[in-house]
Amino acid sequence: MSGLDPVVERARAGDEAAFNQLFRVHRDTVTRIIYRVLGPTPEAEVEDVVQDVFIHVFRSLKNFRGDARFTTWLYRLTTNVARMHIRKKRSRPRFAQVEVPERGDEPESKARPDTATESGRRVEALYALVQQLSDKKREVLVLHDFEGMPAKQIAEVVEAPVLTIRTRLFYARKELYAKIAADPQLAPAVEHLLESLPGKAQAKRAKAAEPRQRRATGDAR
Amino acid sequence: MSEHAPKLRALLAYDADALSVTGRARIEAHLAGCEVCQGELATLRLYDELSAEVRSAPVPQIDYDRMELALRREARAQARGGRALPLALLALAAAVLLGVLGLQRRETPAPMAALPSAPAAVASTTTHPPEPMPTLSGTTTATADAQVGEARATLETALHEGDVLETGPQGTLHGRLAAGTGFALGGASRLTLRRMRADGIALELERGQVSNAVRTGIHYRVEAGPYRVVVRGTRFSVRRDGDHVHVSLAEGAVAVEALPTADSRAGDAAADGRTLAVLHAPAEWDSA
Numbered sequence: 001m002s003g004l005d006p007v008v009e010r011a012r013a014g015d016e017a018a019f020n021q022l023f024r025v026h027r028d029t030v031t032r033i034i035y036r037v038l039g040p041t042p043e044a045e046v047e048d049v050v051q052d053v054f055i056h057v058f059r060s061l062k063n064f065r066g067d068a069r070f071t072t073w074l075y076r077l078t079t080n081v082a083r084m085h086i087r088k089k090r091s092r093p094r095f096a097q098v099e100v101p102e103r104g105d106e107p108e109s110k111a112r113p114d115t116a117t118e119s120g121r122r123v124e125a126l127y128a129l130v131q132q133l134s135d136k137k138r139e140v141l142v143l144h145d146f147e148g149m150p151a152k153q154i155a156e157v158v159e160a161p162v163l164t165i166r167t168r169l170f171y172a173r174k175e176l177y178a179k180i181a182a183d184p185q186l187a188p189a190v191e192h193l194l195e196s197l198p199g200k201a202q203a204k205r206a207k208a209a210e211p212r213q214r215r216a217t218g219d220a221r
Numbered sequence: 222m223s224e225h226a227p228k229l230r231a232l233l234a235y236d237a238d239a240l241s242v243t244g245r246a247r248i249e250a251h252l253a254g255c256e257v258c259q260g261e262l263a264t265l266r267l268y269d270e271l272s273a274e275v276r277s278a279p280v281p282q283i284d285y286d287r288m289e290l291a292l293r294r295e296a297r298a299q300a301r302g303g304r305a306l307p308l309a310l311l312a313l314a315a316a317v318l319l320g321v322l323g324l325q326r327r328e329t330p331a332p333m334a335a336l337p338s339a340p341a342a343v344a345s346t347t348t349h350p351p352e353p354m355p356t357l358s359g360t361t362t363a364t365a366d367a368q369v370g371e372a373r374a375t376l377e378t379a380l381h382e383g384d385v386l387e388t389g390p391q392g393t394l395h396g397r398l399a400a401g402t403g404f405a406l407g408g409a410s411r412l413t414l415r416r417m418r419a420d421g422i423a424l425e426l427e428r429g430q431v432s433n434a435v436r437t438g439i440h441y442r443v444e445a446g447p448y449r450v451v452v453r454g455t456r457f458s459v460r461r462d463g464d465h466v467h468v469s470l471a472e473g474a475v476a477v478e479a480l481p482t483a484d485s486r487a488g489d490a491a492a493d494g495r496t497l498a499v500l501h502a503p504a505e506w507d508s509a
Contacts, residue, residue: 023292024285042456043282044434044456044472045472047284054288055291058292058296126275147276170229177264180268186271190264194263197252197263
């Protein structure tokens with residue numbers, strides 16, 4: 001085990017300070033990956049998942065043989081925990097909306113501020129579609145497109161050939177494009193972008209001019 | 222409108238400006254007359270915009286201090302070569318250890334003896350005889366202008382059943398009571414750790430505000446005057462100003478129940494434990 005990072009090695013041997021050091025060094029990255037995988041999520045939920053990741057790290061570290069880099073192993077574990085969380089969340093019954101008793105006089109009551117921006121709503125809509133992808137496609141897409149991880153590193157994290165990663169990424173995007181185009185919340189934004197496409201403006205002008213020309217021709221007849 | 226499948230690979234290459242001049246011209250000529258490919262190009266451009274928004278979205282600020290205690294416990298368990306003991310076993314071990322060593326923490330009376338007496342006619346949780354249930358101990362994870370009992374609270378001050386926590390006007394005190402469970406006491410607040418047992422945690426808010434994060438499975442409640450907020454796995458705040466109590470629920474569900482007060486009439490006693498409202502997040506409840 002001589003090739004291991006000394007901190008990892010000490011943590012494997014049960015050094016509490018080394019455990020803490022691993023937590024402090026990697027917690028921000030783990031939190032970011034969890035957040036990117038889960039999408040817009042309450043802080044407390046993200047916190048729970050991050051804690052789960054490190055509990056798993058501490059429990060499984062003795063099984064880490066150093067065949068891969070520690071970060072690769074950590075990100076693998078992070079994506080596994082996030083996947084488990086998503087599955088658990090899917091199978092959990094949702095709270096029913098229950099009306100809060102009416103209050104006639106409530107000088108101090110504050111309306112819940114609608115803090116969601118337009119961008120936030122679009123991102124939420126995107127994540128709703130991303131969560132419909134299969135686990136394999138979703139993980140590759142999120143790690144590559146949202147987290148900015150290179151395909152080679154993703155291949156190490158998910159233990160698949162780079163070519164497979166690129167294929168999964170292509171089909172994940174393809175599936176997502178179809179979902180975006182059909183999504184009632186995102187379709188208007190697609191329409192808006194259509195207007196800015198090259199040749200679109202000219203084509204639109206030509207289309208608008210067509211009836212006028214036809215009319216003109218008809219008049220001439 | 223043509224019905225062919227969009228040339229996705231070519232469109233991606235076009236959008237990434239990875240085509241030759243000829244290839245680019247060919248795609249543009251196709252695009253001019255193909256609404257399917259126009260729609261596909263607009264969609265992939267929207268996706269590019271959205272993924273950029275995702276990448277630039279700020280990551281939530283996690284309170285890592287709160288997390289550290291549970292992880293430290295886990296690390297210790299791993300150092301011992303085993304999995305972390307269940308909470309109840311840990312608490313039991315702590316209680317046994319305290320008993321063996323005969324340690325008496327400060328001069329605070331025994332937790333159950335410190336409980337105020339409630340009207341005898343009312344079956345309140347605070348009037349139960351002492352139970353052989355192991356006690357829990359917590360710790361502060363952040364403090365400013367705060368006291369635990371008579372002592373100034375500092376980072377990692379131990380918290381025990383019966384402790385009275387108080388904050389100054391600008392003060393704050395964060396406490397961790399169990400894995401994934403803790404509270405944040407706001408400024409000008411006073412709170413008693415009424416019960417800290419393996420079978421449940423009860424806080425009594427005398428004034429001010431307490432925000433709570435409770436891990437599912439832990440029996441947790443906050444009493445504020447004549448009201449008791451019982452947790453069913455949630456994140457919520459209770460604010461009390463005199464007789465006025467306001468509950469704000471961010472996640473999960475809580476029930477607001479009636480509690481007897483010192484000036485309750487005999488007939489009112491029947492109201493003890495009566496559920497006034499069951500809140501499901503997001504929701505607010507106000508006693509007014």
